[in-house]
Amino acid sequence: MQIQKSFEKEKDAKLYIVPTPIGNLEDITIRALNTLKEVDAIAAEDTRNTQKLLNHFEMKTPLISYHEHNKQTRGKQLIEKLQSGQSIALVSDAGMPAISDPGQDLVNLAVAHDIDVVVLPGANAALCALIGSGLDTKEFLFYGFLPRKKKEKEAELARLYTLQASMLFYESPYRVKDTLEAMQKVFGHDRQAVLARELTKRFEEYSRGTLQELIDWTSGRELKGEFCIVVSGNDAPAENQQTNAWWQGLTLREHVVQVMEAEGLSSKDAVKHVAVARQLPKREVYQAYHQL
Known part of the structure; x- marks a missing residue:
């Protein structure tokens, strides 16, 4: 068993999880800015992208790349720096690190080495999409990105078919149409859903309707921006859920x-x-x- 008292020993090196804006730079918190200034280094998914953020706020903190393709070797190096007394901030390209993000592996490593992990609150696309969707927020499941292959995608959706909670998915603009069609096939034409696009940015947009209506709306359109798809849960009585099963x-x-x-x-x-x-x-x- 492990107990972390995050601020009992202020001078100990810590791994800070720092959310960054998902579009609007004004969404970064004062605490996040102070943390990024004060740490010894920032571990970034894309150093070029994070450098733009640092330049905007006139910060000189050194950057270290940490991403899906180097996380094995770089993770060990970052742990060594933390063990030597250096504090490190982990950021992703946008939003909360470690959510559909390789940062989860670094957090796990830090916990395994008894290094304090301090998470700062901040921007998150999925929660913004859920709240703005108008669908039920009492209970929800965040899934992230579905598999790309059709059969695997449909199998995952079938596993979620009877879930009564709202479901949150991330999707690229190139696969939104295919994903909506897979959802329609598994969940049915009339399941309520929402496409949330370009959240917090100038072209922020919510498209609300049934899966069939959303498929019709996207037909012939060029979709741009990162999407969050919010799908309502299965509100049919348990005894009737099999009737419409895929x-x-x-x-x-x-x-x-x-x-x-x-x-x-x-x-x-x-x-x-x-x-x-x-x-x-x-x-x-x-x-x-x-x-x-």
Whole structure:
């Protein structure tokens, strides 16, 4: 068990998680600016991008690149610097580090080496999108980026089909249309959803409607900017949720085969998956798959 008292020893080196603006530079906090000025170094996903931020606020703090492709070696180097007494701020290109971001690995390393991790509050696209969406905020799931391959994407959405909480996804403008079509296929035409684009920037935009309406709206349009897709949860009674499930119309054997292909599962694990989804005894699904 580990107990962290973040400010009991003020002079100890710390890893600061510092959110940066997701568009509007005025969204950076005074505390974030002071932290970026005072640390010994800033670990940045893209040093060129972060340098623009530092230049705007006239800061000279040294930058160290830390990203998906060098996180193994650079992570160890950053831990060594922290252990030697240097404090480091971790930033991403925009928003909160470690959310759909390699910064999570650095946080895990710091915790494993008993180094204090101090998280500053700040800008986050997903929460802005959720609150502005008009959908239920009482309970929600942040997913991040869905798999790119069609079958894997649909399999993940199928896993989320019965979820009653609102769901938050990040998506690039090049894959928004494909993702909406996959959502429509799995969740149905009438599921409510919102496209939030260019949050906090000049061209901020919320597009609200059913999945079918959003697909029609995006058809023929050139989509630009980073998107957050907010999808309402399944509000159907539990006993009716199977009626509209993506696998309706498939035999038990076909359902098992599709799960195996989409998720790379063994037949044994796919049988378990299908049994849970259909609320059937595992033996019944096993016999149907093996045609016993």
